[in-house]
Amino acid sequence: MATMLLGPTVDMPDARRLRQGLFVTYADLLPDMENNRLRTRIHNASTPADNRSVAVLLDKLNKAEIEYPGNNLRFAYELVNSDV
Numbered sequence: 819m820a821t822m823l824l825g826p827t828v829d830m831p832d833a834r835r836l837r838q839g840l841f842v843t844y845a846d847l848l849p850d851m852e853n854n855r856l857r858t859r860i861h862n863a864s865t866p867a868d869n870r871s872v873a874v875l876l877d878k879l880n881k882a883e884i885e886y887p888g889n890n891l892r893f894a895y896e897l898v899n900s901d902v
Contacts, residue, residue: 822878828871836871839863846898849891854893861898873897 823833840860848857860876863869876895884893 820848821873825852825871827867832871834875836863836875839868840872840875844893850894851891853893854890855894856886856893858893859898860895869897 820830820833820837823827823836824830839875843863844861846857846861848859849855850857860872861873876897879893879895885891886893
């Protein structure tokens with residue numbers, strides 16, 4: 819997952835830090851049964867630059883169309899206050 823965060827302004831140590839931050843960040847899980855989605859709203863990171871990097875990761879995860887195990891709900895990731 820850290821390699822998905824790499825970019826022109828994010829090196830591996832920064833990517834690992836961002837990943838670790840994601841694992842302890844609050845998130846809202848909102849099942850949307852009508853659209854077969856599990857909305858996963860990630861709360862903002864500590865800086866706008868981190869939010870931009872996380873937004874890129876969430877976009878990649880959304881494109882992967884990952885299903886929640888045991889049912890047909892697909893994860894739909896987003897930042898709570900997406901000002902990126």
